[in-house]
Amino acid sequence: MQSRGAYRTASGLPHVDRARLQTALLTLGEIGRNPETGGVNRTAFSAADMEARRWFITQLEAAGLEVRIDPIANIIATLPGTDPDRSPLVIGSHLDSVPEGGRFDGALGLMIALELVHAFRDLNISLAHPLEVVSFSDEEGGLLGSRGWIGTITEADLARSYSGRTLRQVLQDLGLDPARTSQAQRAPGEIAAYLEVHIEQGRVLERENLQIGVIEGIVALDEYEITVTGVANHAGTTRMADRQDPMAAAARMITLVREEVYRLGGNLVATVGKMEVEPGAPNIIPSVVRFTVDIRDPSRLVLEQALRDLHDHFDSIAREEGVQVAWRTLAQIPPAPADPAVMQAILDAVAWYGYPHRVMPSGAGHDAQSIAAIAPMGMIFAPSVGGLSHTPAEFTRFEDAAASANVLLQTLLLLDERLP
Amino acid sequence: MQSRGAYRTASGLPHVDRARLQTALLTLGEIGRNPETGGVNRTAFSAADMEARRWFITQLEAAGLEVRIDPIANIIATLPGTDPDRSPLVIGSHLDSVPEGGRFDGALGLMIALELVHAFRDLNISLAHPLEVVSFSDEEGGLLGSRGWIGTITEADLARSYSGRTLRQVLQDLGLDPARTSQAQRAPGEIAAYLEVHIEQGRVLERENLQIGVIEGIVALDEYEITVTGVANHAGTTRMADRQDPMAAAARMITLVREEVYRLGGNLVATVGKMEVEPGAPNIIPSVVRFTVDIRDPSRLVLEQALRDLHDHFDSIAREEGVQVAWRTLAQIPPAPADPAVMQAILDAVAWYGYPHRVMPSGAGHDAQSIAAIAPMGMIFAPSVGGLSHTPAEFTRFEDAAASANVLLQTLLLLDERLP
Numbered sequence: 142m143q144s145r146g147a148y149r150t151a152s153g154l155p156h157v158d159r160a161r162l163q164t165a166l167l168t169l170g171e172i173g174r175n176p177e178t179g180g181v182n183r184t185a186f187s188a189a190d191m192e193a194r195r196w197f198i199t200q201l202e203a204a205g206l207e208v209r210i211d212p213i214a215n216i217i218a219t220l221p222g223t224d225p226d227r228s229p230l231v232i233g234s235h236l237d238s239v240p241e242g243g244r245f246d247g248a249l250g251l252m253i254a255l256e257l258v259h260a261f262r263d264l265n266i267s268l269a270h271p272l273e274v275v276s277f278s279d280e281e282g283g284l285l286g287s288r289g290w291i292g293t294i295t296e297a298d299l300a301r302s303y304s305g306r307t308l309r310q311v312l313q314d315l316g317l318d319p320a321r322t323s324q325a326q327r328a329p330g331e332i333a334a335y336l337e338v339h340i341e342q343g344r345v346l347e348r349e350n351l352q353i354g355v356i357e358g359i360v361a362l363d364e365y366e367i368t369v370t371g372v373a374n375h376a377g378t379t380r381m382a383d384r385q386d387p388m389a390a391a392a393r394m395i396t397l398v399r400e401e402v403y404r405l406g407g408n409l410v411a412t413v414g415k416m417e418v419e420p421g422a423p424n425i426i427p428s429v430v431r432f433t434v435d436i437r438d439p440s441r442l443v444l445e446q447a448l449r450d451l452h453d454h455f456d457s458i459a460r461e462e463g464v465q466v467a468w469r470t471l472a473q474i475p476p477a478p479a480d481p482a483v484m485q486a487i488l489d490a491v492a493w494y495g496y497p498h499r500v501m502p503s504g505a506g507h508d509a510q511s512i513a514a515i516a517p518m519g520m521i522f523a524p525s526v527g528g529l530s531h532t533p534a535e536f537t538r539f540e541d542a543a544a545s546a547n548v549l550l551q552t553l554l555l556l557d558e559r560l561p
Numbered sequence: 562m563q564s565r566g567a568y569r570t571a572s573g574l575p576h577v578d579r580a581r582l583q584t585a586l587l588t589l590g591e592i593g594r595n596p597e598t599g600g601v602n603r604t605a606f607s608a609a610d611m612e613a614r615r616w617f618i619t620q621l622e623a624a625g626l627e628v629r630i631d632p633i634a635n636i637i638a639t640l641p642g643t644d645p646d647r648s649p650l651v652i653g654s655h656l657d658s659v660p661e662g663g664r665f666d667g668a669l670g671l672m673i674a675l676e677l678v679h680a681f682r683d684l685n686i687s688l689a690h691p692l693e694v695v696s697f698s699d700e701e702g703g704l705l706g707s708r709g710w711i712g713t714i715t716e717a718d719l720a721r722s723y724s725g726r727t728l729r730q731v732l733q734d735l736g737l738d739p740a741r742t743s744q745a746q747r748a749p750g751e752i753a754a755y756l757e758v759h760i761e762q763g764r765v766l767e768r769e770n771l772q773i774g775v776i777e778g779i780v781a782l783d784e785y786e787i788t789v790t791g792v793a794n795h796a797g798t799t800r801m802a803d804r805q806d807p808m809a810a811a812a813r814m815i816t817l818v819r820e821e822v823y824r825l826g827g828n829l830v831a832t833v834g835k836m837e838v839e840p841g842a843p844n845i846i847p848s849v850v851r852f853t854v855d856i857r858d859p860s861r862l863v864l865e866q867a868l869r870d871l872h873d874h875f876d877s878i879a880r881e882e883g884v885q886v887a888w889r890t891l892a893q894i895p896p897a898p899a900d901p902a903v904m905q906a907i908l909d910a911v912a913w914y915g916y917p918h919r920v921m922p923s924g925a926g927h928d929a930q931s932i933a934a935i936a937p938m939g940m941i942f943a944p945s946v947g948g949l950s951h952t953p954a955e956f957t958r959f960e961d962a963a964a965s966a967n968v969l970l971q972t973l974l975l976l977d978e979r980l981p
Contacts, residue, residue, distance in 0.1 A: 343798030360797065364843050375950060376832035376855045377780065377924030378763030381822055383948065388833045392815035399809055402801055412796035413808045414843045416836050416850075423784050423834045423853035423891065430836075433843035435796045471843065504797030528803065530795060 147493035159543040170244030179533035180241030185279030213289030213325040216276040228333040233275035243535020287511035289325035332516035344528030353498035354522030358478035359510040360437040364471040371464040373428035387430040390462040411436040439502040477510035480517030490551035567913035579963040590664030599953035600661030605699030633709030633745040636696040648753040653695035663955020707931035709745035752936035764948030773918035774942030778898035779930040784891040791884040793848035807850040810882040831856040859922040897930035900937030910971035
């Protein structure tokens, strides 16, 4: 598949302008920044997000791109290709942040996309394929913009509140027709490839002293609510042996979740992040304990093995404790494997630069996982210092950011040649 | 100490009028009763509690007693003794209930007290000691009335809200002076003995097929809030080995609480009834988990041994999990042992009737535990069907209620003779 060596300039392998990339990241990072905490507050369609959108559009237009807003409010900028018959190569990410988030989540992918447009011009490179830069709407709230591209926007999405306005109102205020969001959809085959650089949000790269993560896929993610029902009783007059205590049962189940994850090993992770207790008084044995299990693995098969084991173990514990256990599904997101040809192009590009790297799954969800349903997808991770994200302390070294930009640049050149 | 045999009538051991007792219990049980659920709603100083107070005062006066309201709103009715120099024997309990509670908690002790006044008259018995019947204010909310007798009412008590009125206002509305609650205090030695019949609220008597519980004391009760602090992180991108997860630590601690209780055995019980998780999202490893531990034993020494062990074990778990653990004391209530002479009188009385019985601690708090600080105290438990209390299903068989009334009657006669 490797049809030629790396693209080289007179002075060797091309490099993006690290200073320009850094300036762009820091400039965007000021929009919506809380001066007291340093946290970035650009939740989707907030005033700060709208300001970031306007700023980004200005930057794209200044770089010579044609910009349009699609029916789900994604910002799409196009650099025409030399061959009018080719499908576009698409690179993107998102401008929106979580409350009190950082300057790199989403922003990194878009500032690199912008930098590449500048770099292509500086290097006098023209792609045969059109290049699309896309900023997806509301990634943090549930991959809204990329779901628009695959046609899974629902009435519930349109009714959702964004700081008091429904999405319907938000779209209308942007001059868009909320009845026509389905027209944001991109047909399968319409996109040659989708690529996204993102911060890792974990410590794998840092611990192993690596600069680049080549993503093999985005994990399958299941989320369940487990309800354990026992019998409420007096904490003082009920002997231990007479109790049907859902808290005692839940504690054993939660401990078991981790044991099962370690037993199966690999990339499997599971988390209990939420618990509710009824009636929830210190002096009453609870009647009901509800907790969530978030469980993820690149392989749906591994996930299902883990879930079968957990079901069996929870049933045993429930029998032993004299309580009932019930599972409710909150989410079941299939795995989104990276496209092998796209992944190979990324690996080739990394190899030429010699960046220390590894192949790894993405434990977090990204817009790329939507797009994988309609186009060949690949992702590149840059290391997160301390594994931190969704916090003002979120940071990625600018040399690592530039490395991932260089890899994306070479990958695009490779795919421009390799893909029809 | 046993100065004479049982008091007997011409027809043998005296018995209270079970039908009259049953009628009184059922009549009181209608006040504040929710017709849909059957639950009794007589929270302290509510309209229903006030109606129950008025009804009870009428009943006491009809039985020939002199009734007064003390400065903390306790209802005190006196049957004069034949010896004007004696201190009173006091019997009592409470009219107030929890929301959607039952017809027996508190009510049983007072309806038996009322029945005994009738029974003494019917049997032509006069006591040398004055007999006081006391209905304590707001038992369920924190032993308010009995704490008035031992002088531990605080400004916080006076500021507490009772369905929108402060206790201060409640007392004023009753024609009492909230500045003079300290005058409710009874001096140590002023009361010859305090006796209370109460429902067990547990299943010990039922499981062993017993009719009478002779209380050796009310347990020591400690309540703590345990705060486990870890590091919030992404549920998808944080490898299991990189986590400092306070939920995983808390689950192990909660499991360990029960193991420790079983290890020490005896009457020790412990309960985790409440948990709070921050930030509490399914897809975020929590930063903080807070849970309560309610731990009780008749012996303060046993309780302290358990707490020392739990401290050590929690510290070990925290070290292993890379989290911090902190204890906050919510309550530390000392044990209230029954008076040996009073307990002996109850045991003598039970023996004469031949009721199957056992000596046991009270795992629940009662007004008797306040009074133990200033007077010899004894308690008699009647069995709770299914161990249930604080629910509309709360029930005590009327034959068991009558048995405990007969025991109290004999006990009063014995103590009238034995105590100066």
